[in-house]
């Protein structure tokens with residue numbers, strides 16, 4: 001007979017388990033108190049499992065010491081391993097928010113290493129030896145790259161938008177076109193950010209059409225700013241009208257109110273030369289006369305998470321004094337990585353070759369084809385691969401909410417197995433020591449060469465081998 005009481009009585013005690021040599025071995029890699037806690041947690045799991053099981057399932061619940069020891073070992077190892085681990089992005093989504101958006105440039109590594117693992121001149125005026133400002137490290141180069149009068153940086157673009165609104169339009173009205181009230185994944189919605197900043201949203205126009213007169217009619221003595229938001233993650237097609245930045249700027253000038261633009265992805269290089277649709281650059285927003293322009297550091301710019309604010313000095317000086325600036329402060333690791341990334345933009349060719357996101361977005365099809373052949377070659381070395389493997393044409397995506405309609409022609413390697421489903425193969429690849437994240441199309445596993453780095457070919461070949469043989 002299997003009754004709960006007799007099974008429960010067979011669960012070993014913590015002290016009994018501690019006598020096994022397997023536990024001594026665990027204690028060589030993990031402190032004793034942690035091992036003991038894991039043993040307690042594991043035994044509690046067993047008790048709960050037995051309590052909640054139906055009489056019919058009891059047979060499966062016979063206590064097996066080997067099984068308990070194995071489970072404890074797995075739990076201890078899990079506790080010791082990192083949760084945030086490096087993965088190989090084979091999805092072809094370049095700015096993959098769930099995979100950390102922009103991988104940093106190798107060129108940034110040394111600067112980051114130098115500044116992050118010791119002390120740095122983070123907030124010290126090097127000439128005078130007195131306290132300085134962390135923002136100065138990137139202000140000069142941002143001014144140079146964008147031709148703006150002034151610049152500063154915060155934690156991310158959401159914070160940049162919030163700080164801008166709070167500084168220029170707290171308790172005032174901000175006029176925005178209804179067609180630009182966007183939501184970005186991860187609960188960033190323009191109306192919500194606006195409310196949180198203390199500004200009052202005034203929507204004008206309709207979803208598909210907004211005219212200059214709509215803005216004009218909405219302006220009154222309560223108006224704090226006009227705002228333009230780049231609809232980076234969707235497009236309204238067909239019968240549409242958006243007011244040009246230049247027109248908005250002229251109107252704002254006449255009415256003597258500031259005009260701000262959230263351009264989302266921070267693009268410095270006109271990528272249309274590389275066959276990519278034109279995305280408004282930061283420089284073009286400044287040239288159009290925008291007073292304040294905000295954008296992300298880790299989207300198309302290809303740097304670390306940061307929110308960059310460029311524009312007129314009188315407005316940015318006011319932002320520096322806003323208490324939110326302290327709350328939204330960029331940390332030194334990000335600042336260092338941002339400076340390193342921005343420096344690469346001084347030379348456009350260098351930026352294209354050295355900044356991974358920019359390099360991947362502009363990668364031409366012959367390079368992708370060569371990459372596919374090289375990886376294919378490596379995988380062919382796996383003997384008796386029980387699957388069909390091919391190089392095929394497909395499309396990659398920019399991701400990060402940028403250029404939603406533009407598909408980038410690419411080369412992929414597809415793996416088609418009879419023995420296991422594509423979902424199962426995907427899962428096994430994700431479970432590999434260095435997880436490989438792939439895509440599934442028509443029950444084939446698909447690896448896009450655009451986001452795969454050359455240094456990872458061997459790892460991918462090993463992972464596929466381990467998953468299939």
Ligand SMILES: *Cc1c(COP(=O)(O)O)cnc(C)c1O
Nearest residue numbers: 156157158184232263264265296
């Ligand atoms: C992505 C995006 C944001 C949010 O930027 P984060 O850097 O992720 O905070 C804000 N506005 C627009 C238009 C965006 O595309």
